[in-house]
Amino acid sequence: MRQLVTKIPKQHRVLIVATSVFLSIVLLLPSEQASASKGSKSDSLEIGKRYSLDIPQSAEDLTLEQAISELPALPEEDLSLNWSVLQVQKGDALSALFKKANISQQVMLDVLALGNSVKTLTRLFPGEQLEFGLNETGELQELRYALNHLTTLRVSRNAEGNFVAEELKKEVELRSQFASAEIRSNFWSAGIEAGLSEAQIMSLAGIFGWDIDFGLDIRGGDSFSVLYETQYVDGEFISNGNIVAAQFQNQGHVYQAVRHTDGNYYKPDGASMRQAFLRAPVSFQYVSSNFNPRRLHPVLGTVRAHNGVDYVAPVGTPIMAAGDGRVIASTYNNVNGHYVFIQHANNIVTKYLHLSRRDVKQGDRVRQGQAIGRLGATGRVTGAHLHYEFVIDGVHRNPRTVKLPQATPLQGKEKQLFSQQAQQIIAQLATKERVLLAKTATDATAAP
Numbered sequence: 001m002r003q004l005v006t007k008i009p010k011q012h013r014v015l016i017v018a019t020s021v022f023l024s025i026v027l028l029l030p031s032e033q034a035s036a037s038k039g040s041k042s043d044s045l046e047i048g049k050r051y052s053l054d055i056p057q058s059a060e061d062l063t064l065e066q067a068i069s070e071l072p073a074l075p076e077e078d079l080s081l082n083w084s085v086l087q088v089q090k091g092d093a094l095s096a097l098f099k100k101a102n103i104s105q106q107v108m109l110d111v112l113a114l115g116n117s118v119k120t121l122t123r124l125f126p127g128e129q130l131e132f133g134l135n136e137t138g139e140l141q142e143l144r145y146a147l148n149h150l151t152t153l154r155v156s157r158n159a160e161g162n163f164v165a166e167e168l169k170k171e172v173e174l175r176s177q178f179a180s181a182e183i184r185s186n187f188w189s190a191g192i193e194a195g196l197s198e199a200q201i202m203s204l205a206g207i208f209g210w211d212i213d214f215g216l217d218i219r220g221g222d223s224f225s226v227l228y229e230t231q232y233v234d235g236e237f238i239s240n241g242n243i244v245a246a247q248f249q250n251q252g253h254v255y256q257a258v259r260h261t262d263g264n265y266y267k268p269d270g271a272s273m274r275q276a277f278l279r280a281p282v283s284f285q286y287v288s289s290n291f292n293p294r295r296l297h298p299v300l301g302t303v304r305a306h307n308g309v310d311y312v313a314p315v316g317t318p319i320m321a322a323g324d325g326r327v328i329a330s331t332y333n334n335v336n337g338h339y340v341f342i343q344h345a346n347n348i349v350t351k352y353l354h355l356s357r358r359d360v361k362q363g364d365r366v367r368q369g370q371a372i373g374r375l376g377a378t379g380r381v382t383g384a385h386l387h388y389e390f391v392i393d394g395v396h397r398n399p400r401t402v403k404l405p406q407a408t409p410l411q412g413k414e415k416q417l418f419s420q421q422a423q424q425i426i427a428q429l430a431t432k433e434r435v436l437l438a439k440t441a442t443d444a445t446a447a448p
Contacts, residue, residue, distance in 0.1 A: 081133035081141055088128045094121055101132040103140050110163055111143065111155055117165040118155060121145060149238050173232040174241060178432045180225040187218050187284065197240060200228065205284060207257050207265050208248050210275035213400045214284030215311055217250060224248045225433050227425065245425045258422040260410070268422040270410035276345070277323040277404045278368065281352065281388055282311045282375065307396030308351070308389035315356055315384045317375040321366040322350045322390075322399070330362050336387075337378025342366060346392075346405070353387035354379050 086097050098108040111118060124130075133142035143155040152168045181194035191201035204226060205214045212218070229241030245258045257265040257273050265273040321342055328349070329341035338355040356376025366372060377384040390399035410418050 081135060084132050084134070086130050086132070088124045088126050088130070090126045092124065092126070094124065097124075097130055101130075101134075101140075102138060103132065103134075107140050114155070114163060114165045118153065120147065120153065149233055149236075170233045172238070175230045175232060176244070177228050177230045177240075178226070178429075178436070179228070180223070180433060180436055182221065182223040183218060184220055187214055187222075190224070194224075194226075196226070200226070200240060200243065202283075203243055204246060204248075207243065207246055207273060208255055209278055209280070210273060210404065211255050211279065212248065212250050213279040213309075215280050215282065216309065216400055217279075218284075219251055222248070222250050225429055227429055227432070245422075245429050247426070247429055256426055258418075258425050260418055266410060266418065266422070268419060268426055270415035270419055270422075272407040272409050274407040275404040276368075276406070277348075277350075277390075277399075278320065279400060280309075280311065281320045281322045281350070282313055282317060282386055308353075308387050309399060311375075311386045311388065312384070313375050313386070315374070315376055317386075318371040319352055319355065319373045319375055319386055321368060321370045321372050322388075323348075323368045325350070325366060327360050327362050327364045327366060327372070330358050330360055330364075333379070335380045337381065338373065338376065339379075340372050342372070349391040350399075351387075351389040351391065353389075354381050354385060356384075 084101055086100055088097065094112075095105060095108060098105065112121070129146065131142075131144040132140060133144075135141050141157055145153045147153055147167070150170050150172060152170075153165065154168050155163055155165045158164050179194040179196055181190040183190040187205070188201060191204065196204070204224065208214075224247065226246045227244045229244060231238045231241050242259055246256070248255045256268055258268060260266055267273060323342075323344050325342040325344035325348075327340060328343045329339065332338050336353045338358050339351065339353045340355065340358055340360060341352075342350050344350065352373060354376055355373040356378060357374040358372070359374070360366060360372045375384060375386045388399065390397050390402060392402070409415070
């Protein structure tokens with residue numbers, strides 16, 4: 001080889017060497033753009049804050065330091081170990097996985113000797129994974145098992161060489177999400193169209209369930225807007241979080257709710273959304289007739305007072321106590337069928353008729369939302385439904401419109417701080433509504 005090199009003319013050899021040196025200098029020196037980027041960004045960012053970083057247009061825009069810092073790493077993982085990942089197969093026991101990892105059964109017994117903290121390792125399911133970290137001599141130094149998306153069980157050796165168990169928690173990143181819709185056919189369909197989950201739709205109904213009867217009061221043209229949390233771990237969506245704020249426009253009335261740190265929802269002025277009575281004792285379903293004191297009775301064919309509300313739902317649907325109270329009647333007759341009457345404070349009585357089953361007896365104390373029976377078709381009826389009455393001082397009142405006493409509002413400094421924060425959140429909700437309306441109008445104009 002050396003003889004071949006010496007046969008190259010001297011001037012050619014000099015040119016090759018010079019070119020090699022020049023290329024080495026060009027490749028090793030950072031570009032002007034990269035140097036400037038490295039100097040300016042690090043000076044302007046504050047340590048300890050989370051930033052939304054712009055993704056470079058090409059790999060050439062990344063400096064070597066940036067590329068290394070953006071590589072994902074397992075939390076607190078000892079990179080000096082040799083790691084192997086084994087997936088649990090059908091029929092696998094912990095001993096089989098240890099054997100596959102070339103770890104002795106005695107070591108497995110030492111791990112299990114830690115007791116309840118590692119008991120979950122004895123209940124493995126197909127598809128789950130165990131991570132084994134071995135040192136250079138093949139001894140187990142660390143074992144990892146993901147309990148869920150957020151928590152990992154880690155078994156490792158301490159300084160004395162004994163195994164210890166601990167749970168590693170991943171950081172959960174909360175992001176804000178906005179949803180809004182106008183109701184055209186029904187509330188449920190509008191919620192699904194807005195991208196809400198079934199649980200979120202039920203939560204939204206629960207927040208406003210003291211002000212709105214979702215079985216009777218919803219109309220076409222009503223609308224709602226929601227700000228809610230979404231949870232991410234390592235950039236991956238995990239689940240939806242709490243509803244932070246919501247607004248519901250129902251028949252010209254605007255209802256607003258903001259979540260407080262105590263987990264309850266309040267109006268922007270600090271008044272509680274919770275009231276002494278639910279507007280409806282059954283989850284919103286289909287309704288056969290509204291409040292009408294001059295209603296034509298469907299069985300007798302005569303005009304008789306129908307001092308209540310009928311809710312149509314499948315037989316067996318749980319019926320809830322509208323408020324806290326004491327059961328003063330739980331029995332049966334040919335007209336009411338199985339029925340329950342509840343006495344509440346302030347001389348208020350609620351009545352629940354035509355049940356298929358009663359789950360409470362006379363004298364029982366009940367709490368708001370507690371199941372007291374099941375919807376049915378007993379007594380003088382033409383079909384399965386719940387007949388619900390709301391009586392104050394012996395006078396029937398429309399449960400959909402009667403003014404209900406509220407729970408204790410926020411007070412003092414707590415109320416002042418909450419109101420300030422609530423106004424900002426409601427303003428944010430309104431801004432997002434305007435942006436969505438503008439976008440919708442633009443899209444409609446651009447459509448062919």
